Amino acid sequence: MIPAASMCGDFHSILVFLLILCFEVIIINSKTSTLWKLNSDKTKIIEASPFHPVISYPTEFSGSGFMEEDPLFHIITSTEHVGQSWVKQAVQYYCTDCQKDKQNLTDHPITSMENVRSNSNDEVLDCGKPVNFTYFDNLVGVLNRHRHPIVPEPQAVLCFTKSYGKNKNEIDDFDIDTLEKKLKKAKKEKPKSIQLYNQIGNFWRIKGDAGKAIECFRRALAASPHNAEVLLNLARVLFSLQYLDDAIYLTRRSLEVQSSEKGAWQQYFTLGEIFKAYGHYQEASIHLKHSLELNPGFEPAQIALKEMETMPAATIHIYTLVIIVCLVLGVLLVILSSVDTIVDYSDDIKPQRHFNKAMAMRSIRGITMTAKRCKRTVT
Template sequence: MNSITSFQNLVTLTLYVLVSEIISTNSRTSTLWKLNPDRTKIIEGGSFYKVVSYREDQDPSGLRFITEDDPVFNIITSTVHLGRSWVKEKVEYYCTNCHNLKAVKMDKYGNSSNIDNVKDEVLDCGKPVNFTYYDNLIGILNRSKHPNVPEPQVALIFTKKSKRKNLQDFDVDALERKLKKAKREKPKSVQLYNQIGNFWRIKGDAEKAIECFRRALAVSPYNAEVLLNLARVLFTLQYLDDAIYLTRRSLEVQPPDKGAWQQYFTLGEILKAYGHYQEASIHLKHTLELKPGFEPAQIALKEMENVPTATLHIYTLVIIICLVLGCLLVILSSVDNTSDTEYAEVKIPKHFNRSATTRALRSFGLSQKHTRPKRILA
């Protein structure tokens, strides 16, 4: 009996724990979804999801805030019935990488329109990637230490040909909103990463621009356009070795059907900064062959033509002087060593060596023997 009673108590305790857990758990299956009166769209019909009215007494159209509590519900509510099938619409108000609140204007049937951000989401390319093939470059390694250097001319990429001369009227905020919308539609696009990187070039934030280009290169390591944009960033920051390496790499992987005048122009600018005017002129002239009338290349060529060709570079002059002085020092030291050896060979012996003297005299046909004169007998 005792064993049966203890077993019953154990079963009762287990059931009590399970029931308490079920009651305390906020199950997603308890959500009530329903169709709108036209039976063409799924709408929320009462659940634990957080739906807050926003001054409905002043806005009869029904402006409501929808949070990111349940992504599944957001996906389902974007599905509408067309004909005999259910089709998913674009989820304008659903953000996959942020927890910001979105304002959605909805009618009485639950249809959404005129979406505005309540709180601006951050325009970035997500979490930085761990590795790319170009992380060994100094300019990329020091990306967190770069100063803020805006590049307003990058706005030419986002403008039409008819409006390229009026960069002062370029609306950076409108471009930011456009890129945020594109990010919500295609958050993992190499082209989008490239465009966001160019946006941060306009702003002057080199670190964010480099991170966007790194993310694009992690997906597509041989993208010529991304490589060139990254080279332009490092060239602006005066990392000339890194910039010329990336530009030449971009030129190598550039598709044959696309013109490479941008790569040649960038090479010309970098070589001009190096002081290699002859090679820079070759690349700039090639740029004008591929894109006739390109004004920046023409200006760069005129600047190099005004530089005197006979003028020696200061570093070249210093090297020549050092070489001449080094040669003179070597010659003088060799002369001193030669004179010392000659004086050492002509030393006078301290002791008179009779035998050596005798041999020397014999070599000249002389003899040291003294012959006594013979006596003459009377």
């Protein structure tokens, strides 16, 4: 028989466990308990949970501040039925200073939401979402586009001028803010223009943001992989970052696809600068002179030629000279050591007598005469 007291104790323990379990189920805010339904127009999915009220405002905001965001259900609630498909229409808002935003939303929720919407509509001068693939993504400089340092290129201003470097003060007098306003206006008019992508990329070259510039050039090359101007501008970006192999490949590719109607003086000038950076001054001079033939008076090419003319004709690097001297000394030491070894070996060997036929015959005659005498004596 089981005692009654023991049975009561076990029953009491089970009852306490069930009460605790029920309490935990009630207080848990489970996402699986959320119910969803269509609104009255059947164009939007809204929340209709018995544990939460129906939300009629954007899910990022509430009267007491920011709600905990669920990315999956946020996609569902921000999707509307348009025509025969569901389209994501809601605008995402991001918190930059959560504590301050919570206070502002608590005090003035409507005004704060309007301010966030106006700030989110500020136009950003970029080329949109990066493309997934281009034929030049295998280049090292393009692969590392998100890790490039800020390297401004003031010479990129020449892409927006008509004199092409003939005026000395055109770079200093160029207004970058005016250019930015013009590009933003052009972006509204033709947001998917290849020429616009190229110009925005050159704008970021002036600013020194190589990552944004490369993304703009990639977007242009994704639509037009044989655009000589875009290829050249991408080569200029990688050249400023000292990716010389990538730069010379892109420049030569640009030269191959350059139309005969337009002069290729920019390609030859870029090749001259790259070969100059390599230290191949003779090839650099040839390309720079060719560039001046196509565009006489181009000042950067003239300056580069003057710099190379002032350099000595036979320019040998100091390290190369040291290596040559060490090799010559090493060869001399090997030759001297081998000569000493030969002399020592010759001293140790005794001189050998040369074979003489006359002396050999005399020796044979002496032996035969001695043998005859021995026979006579015996007989």
